[in-house]
Amino acid sequence: MTARSASRAPSRTNKAPPAPESDEPAGQRGKLTDQAYEQIEEAIVTLRLAPGSSVSELQLSEMTGIGRTPIREAIQRLAREHLIMVLPQRGLLIAPMDVARQLRLLETRREVERLICRSAARRASDAQREHFRRLATEFETSSRNGDDITFVRADREFNELCLVAARNEFAEGAMRLMHGLSRRFWYLHYKEAADLPMMSRLHAAVASAIAQGDMEAAGQALDALLDNIEAFTRATVLGDYR
Numbered sequence: 001m002t003a004r005s006a007s008r009a010p011s012r013t014n015k016a017p018p019a020p021e022s023d024e025p026a027g028q029r030g031k032l033t034d035q036a037y038e039q040i041e042e043a044i045v046t047l048r049l050a051p052g053s054s055v056s057e058l059q060l061s062e063m064t065g066i067g068r069t070p071i072r073e074a075i076q077r078l079a080r081e082h083l084i085m086v087l088p089q090r091g092l093l094i095a096p097m098d099v100a101r102q103l104r105l106l107e108t109r110r111e112v113e114r115l116i117c118r119s120a121a122r123r124a125s126d127a128q129r130e131h132f133r134r135l136a137t138e139f140e141t142s143s144r145n146g147d148d149i150t151f152v153r154a155d156r157e158f159n160e161l162c163l164v165a166a167r168n169e170f171a172e173g174a175m176r177l178m179h180g181l182s183r184r185f186w187y188l189h190y191k192e193a194a195d196l197p198m199m200s201r202l203h204a205a206v207a208s209a210i211a212q213g214d215m216e217a218a219g220q221a222l223d224a225l226l227d228n229i230e231a232f233t234r235a236t237v238l239g240d241y242r
Contacts, residue, residue, distance in 0.1 A: 032070035037077050038156075039064045044083050044094055045152060045184040052096040055084075060092075083180045095181075102185050102233055109178045110226050112171055113162075114219050120165035121210045121218040128165045132211035135161065136204040143200035148190070151200055152183055158207060165210070185233065202228055 040060055043049045061071045078084040085093040135158050142151040159179045163172045202225040209217035
């Protein structure tokens with residue numbers, strides 16, 4: 001989106017252009033949309049917005065302190081990522097949980113994320129490698145402190161950095177559909193079946209391998225991470241899923 005030029009005054013013979021939907025310039029609206037997305041996504045992932053609950057645009061606007069237009073754009077993004085369901089004539093529904101669906105997601109995620117991590121290890125800039133080192137340290141810190149919110153935020157930052165560093169828009173599009181669902185499922189069940197310190201250390205290993213530019217180590221560390229996640233996912237249900 002581009003903002004209308006404020007310096008171009010309408011001529012006397014022409015009608016003035018229509019007023020924008022919001023008083024905020026388009027660039028500012030984009031930033032607000034990102035802020036709205038991040039706040040709502042975190043609320044969904046950390047279960048402040050419960051699975052299966054109904055919510056309205058107005059409630060989300062009041063929760064975030066952000067206007068309706070950025071909220072609406074954030075909702076569209078969250079709907080594409082299957083975290084919010086937009087129901088015609090019924091409003092918005094926070095997507096329910098489904099373990100079988102989560103396991104199907106993991107099948108896809110393993111292949112796509114391996115490509116992304118290996119590509120990031122090969123293509124990351126020096127500045128991005130330093131960022132991966134900082135994130136590895138943050139994961140180690142959350143491992144020692146048992147701080148789940150710090151971990152969730154570092155995980156989102158790590159995922160975004162991987163997508164940028166990999167420089168593959170097709171893999172990025174596929175991966176964005178899976179990250180939020182995975183974080184939310186983990187957050188719901190980690191106290192029952194998962195080990196936060198172990199999960200943090202596994203993430204740190206992937207981040208460190210990418211920082212070092214070691215493609216093979218990045219792929220192996222990711223496999224170890226996803227093996228842990230799959231075992232944890234299966235542990236949340238009675239019996240085995242085929």
